[in-house]
Amino acid sequence: MRKLILLATMALAAAVMPSALASAAQAPAARPATTAAAPTAAQLLAKTTSCKQISNGKYKTDEDVSSKTVAVCDANGAVFWKADMDIDCDGQRSTQCNEDTDCCYQDDTAFHQSDGKPLNAAKLPYIVVPSSSSIWKYSSSQLKGGGSCAVIYNGKVEYAVIGDTGPTQIIGEASYATAKDLGINPDPSNGGTDSGVTYICFKNSTVSPIENHSAATSKGQSLATTFVNNN
Numbered sequence: 281m282r283k284l285i286l287l288a289t290m291a292l293a294a295a296v297m298p299s300a301l302a303s304a305a306q307a308p309a310a311r312p313a314t315t316a317a318a319p320t321a322a323q324l325l326a327k328t329t330s331c332k333q334i335s336n337g338k339y340k341t342d343e344d345v346s347s348k349t350v351a352v353c354d355a356n357g358a359v360f361w362k363a364d365m366d367i368d369c370d371g372q373r374s375t376q377c378n379e380d381t382d383c384c385y386q387d388d389t390a391f392h393q394s395d396g397k398p399l400n401a402a403k404l405p406y407i408v409v410p411s412s413s414s415i416w417k418y419s420s421s422q423l424k425g426g427g428s429c430a431v432i433y434n435g436k437v438e439y440a441v442i443g444d445t446g447p448t449q450i451i452g453e454a455s456y457a458t459a460k461d462l463g464i465n466p467d468p469s470n471g472g473t474d475s476g477v478t479y480i481c482f483k484n485s486t487v488s489p490i491e492n493h494s495a496a497t498s499k500g501q502s503l504a505t506t507f508v509n510n511n
Contacts, residue, residue: 318437318501318504318505319437319501319504319505319507319508320437321432321435321436321437322435323508324430324432324437324478324480324504324507324508325432325478327355327507327508327511328353328355328360328362328478328480331351331353332353332354332355333351333352333353333354334352334353334354334359334416334421335351335352335415335416336414336415336416337415338350338351338415339351339352339361339363339410339415339449339450339451339452340449340450340451341363341364341366341450341451341452341474341475342364342366342450343447343450348449350362350363350451350452352416352421352451354421355480355507355511356507356510356511357482357483357503357506357507357510357511358480358481358482358483358503358507358511359421359423359480359481359483360478360479360480360481361451361452361478361479362477362478362479363451363452363475363477363479364452364472364473364474364475364476364477365433365452365453365454365458365459365462365464365472365473365477366452366453366454366472367382367453367454367455367456367459367466367467367468367471367472368401368406368408368443368444368446368453368454368455368456368468369381369382369385369401369402369455369456369468370385370386370387370388370389370398370401370444371387371388371389371398371399371400371401371443371444372387372397372398372399372400372401372402373387374400374401374402374403375402376401376402376456376466376468377400377401377402377456377468381467381468381469382468382469383469384468385468389401389406389443389444390425390443390444390445391425391426391442391443391444391490392490393489393490393491394488394489394490394491399443399444399455399490399491400457400491401443401455401456401457402455402456402457403457404441404443404455404457404491404493405431405438405439405440405441405454405455405457405458405461405493405496406440406441406442406443406444406454406455406457406458407429407431407440407441407442407443407444407453407454407455407458407479407481408443408444408445408446408453408454408455409423409442409444409445409446409451409481410445410446410447410448410449410450410451411445411446411447411448412448413448413449415448415449418442421483422483422484423442423481423483424442424486425441425442425443425490426441426442426443426486426487426488426490427441427442427481427482427485427486427487428441428481428482428485428486428487428496428499428500428503429441429442429479429480429481429482429500430479430480430482430500430503430504431454431458431462431477431478431479431480432477432478432479432480433462433463433464433473433476433477433478434462434463434476436461436462436463437504438458438461438462439493439496439497439499439500439501439504440454440455440458440496440500441487441490441496442481443455443490452477452479454477454479456468459471459472462477480504480507482500482503482504482507485499485503487499
């Protein structure tokens with residue numbers, strides 16, 4: 281009797297198995313989750329073709345130039361400007377950034393790491409905003425230290441934080457690391473570029489901790505996507 285029951289069970293399984301295998305073969309494979317790609321440089325630049333000026337006048341790009349050519353522009357969720365890039369090597373001393381490599385080196389930055397130390401210009405991509413003046417007060421545009429920015433040059437996008445403040449009459453400066461990542465000569469004595477850099481800083485944003493570049497990139501990509509969609 282047991283043998284008969286076993287044989288019957290095996291026969292039933294043999295009958296069912298081909299049908300089950302056929303169903304499994306026909307079922308579509310599960311698709312891996314995908315993450316939306318961050319905006320390209322071209323997509324970001326397309327949203328900065330016109331300027332709704334919010335600065336009271338314009339900035340110079342360098343101390344030794346007389347003309348003021350750079351306006352700060354307002355957008356939905358961000359402000360932006362198009363300028364040059366001078367190299368900021370201030371903050372923690374490093375092989376790349378010190379009194380010997382930079383004639384104007386200072387061992388501090390306006391905003392500090394979570395441990396209280398100045399930022400490290402050689403390692404951390406950050407940008408410099410002009411100190412508040414009658415031309416423009418960055419805080420009035422909902423920007424602050426540690427805020428998220430996209431820096432665009434020659435088809436590349438680098439996500440950085442607001443890490444330092446500079447002269448009240450000059451705009452267009454970023455850290456050694458920012459320049460290096462964008463393919464710009466980062467040497468503080470002879471590096472930088474005279475034009476072609478677009479800075480987009482996102483309102484009411486904060487990267488925490490400020491020294492976490494991967495967090496800055498993740499947040500920046502998300503905010504950049506929103507910027508492209510809303511402008």
